[in-house]
Every structure is written in structure tokens, then in C-alpha cells.
């Protein structure tokens with residue numbers, strides 16, 4: 001991977017597909033350019049402030065190719081070569097990109113998919129308002145359309161198109177997992193009336209999950225089912241449209257974004273649900289709560305929230321009781337970029353954590369200034385970029401170490417895996433959990449519901 005990153009510097013050789021790709025690239029630039037993108041294309045003054053914001057640039061301070069401005073400049077070279085008529089005529093003299101450099105799609109792919117998690121920290125730190133993260137996603141979308149996309153990302157996207165979920169979970173697997181969760185919970189709580197309903201009409205909540213909760217990690221969904229049962233909630237999962245994740249966000253493909261978010265919106269409409277709740281997933285939250293409504297051109301007619309906000313409501317309304325002494329270890333919180341910086345949820349998870357843990361400690365910087373877990377932007381599905389990802393994860397590892405906490409908590413499945421990976425790599429003495437794990441541990445069961453909880 002180190003060799004590959006060295007090749008991010010401009011000037012690689014053209015490949016045989018150049019002419020066709022060049023024409024396609026020109027067309028896609030013309031068709032997709034928005035006013036916001038055009039602004040970011042032309043407004044950078046190269047002050048360098050964003051270099052201090054990016055974990056890639058900070059961890060590889062010796063490598064100018066890792067600065068957000070450099071990465072965006074590689075996109076600008078393409079833009080100038082294709083969109084600016086002066087540059088089209090005088091491209092060589094203006095260093096706007098030669099046809100050879102323009103044709104080097106793979107180099108651009110390694111930049112926009114392999115050297116940026118789309119965390120948007122650079123955008124927040126640009127005095128001009130240049131949105132490098134949006135430029136990166138815009139370019140990912142163009143490369144995806146051209147088929148120049150990492151295989152892992154492409155496979156997960158294809159799964160979503162074909163099966164409606166990123167892991168191609170079949171209906172049989174879906175119902176098997178629900179049956180198993182139901183049986184476990186009935187035993188744990190010693191109750192027979194706990195159910196997990198699918199496609200039930202007129203519920204207060206339609207709940208959407210990350211497919212890993214069905215395929216690999218049923219405890220997340222189990223925690224939610226337990227919470228809903230104790231709160232006396234009327235809720236359902238949809239038979240189709242239950243995957244709240246969205247590879248359209250990572251690949252830059254707004255049509256996939258619209259398809260996936262639209263599946264859930266249509267399910268909510270069909271089942272006449274009164275609220276959409278998504279499990280703990282950063283990019284899923286951003287996709288369903290914010291971006292999806294515009295991708296799918298859908299009016300938001302019912303509230304949409306994260307399950308962490310649901311927990312907060314229940315606690316305020318007195319629908320559940322918790323005991324913070326059930327979680328006595330030291331806990332710090334990692335803000336997912338998609339939840340905090342893009343989604344504006346900063347205080348809510350902290351409020352909940354302070355109710356369910358007795359030793360909560362902040363990590364710095366935090367909230368909208370937090371550093372990425374380094375697994376964002378779909379990076380976990382692209383093993384070819386793992387060495388670089390773990391190298392630049394040093395910034396996050398240092399941040400975690402200073403807290404001296406036993407546990408880092410996050411409200412995102414993706415961050416959980418990203419953090420777990422770097423904790424192993426840097427041999428930190430720390431475990432990773434999600435907010436709902438700590439909530440489930442702290443839940444006080446009403447008399448009669450203790451069942452077999454201690455077994």
C-alpha cells in the first residue's frame with residue numbers, strides 16, 4: 001500500500017481506456033456539476049488550514065499528497081481540463097491536466113476512495129467554505145458510474161440493488177434470526193408475550209437495522225427489542241426495506257441512495273407507521289434522516305430519529321428506568337462523523353451515557369470536531385487500503401489513549417469495527433461498545449420481569 005500511496009503524486013502513465021473514459025468523464029462532469037460543487041472547485045486559495053484538520057495529513061506530515069487541498073486539486077485538474085474552455089485550449093500551459101493525467105482514473109480512485117473517509121473535518125476548518133468532502137463524494141459518484149470503483153464497495157452496492165440489503169440476507173435468514181432473538185429474550189426476561197412483529201400496520205415505530213444485526217451481531221437488535229418491550233412500545237420491522245445502511249452514500253451514487261432510503265420510506269408509508277427509528281449506525285442515520293429525503297425526492301411526513309434519541313425520550317417520559325451503577329467502568333465517547341458533524345447529534349448520546357454510566361469522561365477534540373474512527377466512507381469494505389487506514393489511525397489511537405478509559409462507546413456499527421481494528425493494531429487496553437449495550441446493561445427490570453437475567 002505504501003507504494004500505491006507514493007503513486008498518488010501526479011504524472012502517472014495513461015492507460016488504454018483513456019479516450020473513452022475521457023469522453024465519459026467530460027459528459028458526467030457537465031451533467032452533474034451543481035452550483036455548490038462549482039464553488040468548491042474554484043474557491044480554494046491554498047492557505048493550507050485544512051491540512052491541520054485531516055487525520056491522513058496529520059499522520060503523514062511528510063507527505064503533501066495527503067492534504068485535503070492536494071486531493072481536491074487532483075479533481076480540479078480534471079474539472080479544468082473538461083469544463084474550463086480556456087484550459088481546454090491551453091491545458092498544457094496552465095498545468096490543468098494533460099490527457100495522460102486525466103486518463104489515470106486509477107490514481108484518482110486511490111485518492112478519493114483510499115485516502116479520504118469523507119469525514120468532513122477539513123470542510124469545517126476551511127475559512128472559505130470549500131467542501132472538500134463533498135468534492136470527494138462527487139468524484140466517487142463519477143468514478144462509480146465509470147466502473148472505476150474498489151471491488152468491495154461495488155459488491156456491497158450490487159447486493160443492495162439486488163436484494164435490498166448490503167449482505168444479501170435472505171428472507172429465511174431474516175426470520176430465523178428474529179425467532180432466535182425472540183426465544184433468547186423470552187427466556188432472559190421470563191416472559192411469553194414478548195414478540196418481534198414484522199409488517200404490522202399502524203405501529204408507532206417502524207424500526208430499521210444494519211444487516212450485520214441480522215447476520216452477525218443479533219445482540220444489537222436484541223437490545224432494541226428488550227428496550228421496546230420494557231417501554232411498552234408498539235413497533236414493527238418491515239419485511240422489505242429494513243436495511244437502513246446505504247452504499248449510495250459511500251459510492252456517491254445518488255440513485256442507489258434514493259433506492260435504499262426510498263425502500264424504508266415506502267415501507268413506513270405502506271405500514272402507516274408514525275415514526276421511523278434507525279438503529280445505531282452513523283452513515284445509516286445520515287442517509288435515512290437527512291440525505292435520503294432529497295435523494296428520493298420524498299417529503300418528510302413523519303419524524304425520523306436514531307434509537308439513541310428514542311432512549312432519551314423514554315427516559316424523559318419515565319417509560320424506562322436505568323441504574324448507572326450497573327456500568328461502573330470508565331467510558332469515553334467517540335462521535336461518529338456522520339452522526340455529529342453531518343447529523344448534529346452531539347448532546348443526546350452524552351445525555352444518555354450520563355444516565356447509564358457512573359464514570360463518563362470526554363475525549364478531546366470531540367463533538368463536531370472529533371476525529372474519524374478511520375473506518376468511515378466505506379473504507380472497511382476496501383481491504384486494499386487497510387495498511388494506510390491503520391497507519392493514519394495513529395491520530396485516533398493517541399486520542400483514545402489520553403482518556404485512560406476502559407471502554408470507548410460509539411453509536412455506529414461502522415465506527416465500532418473501525419475502532420476495534422485500530423485498538424488491536426495499536427494494542428490499546430480498551431474495549432468498544434455501542435450506546436445500546438450500556439443502556440441494556442443499565443435497564444432496571446420491573447418486578448416479575450427479572451426472569452433468568454443472571455444466567
Ligand code: SF4
Nearest residue numbers: 044045047048050126
Ligand atoms: S482550508 Fe480551504 S481554502 Fe485553505 S487550502 Fe484548504 S480547502 Fe483550500
Ligand code: SF4
Nearest residue numbers: 054116117119120122
Ligand atoms: S474529508 Fe476527512 S479524510 Fe477526507 S480529506 Fe477531509 S479531513 Fe481528510
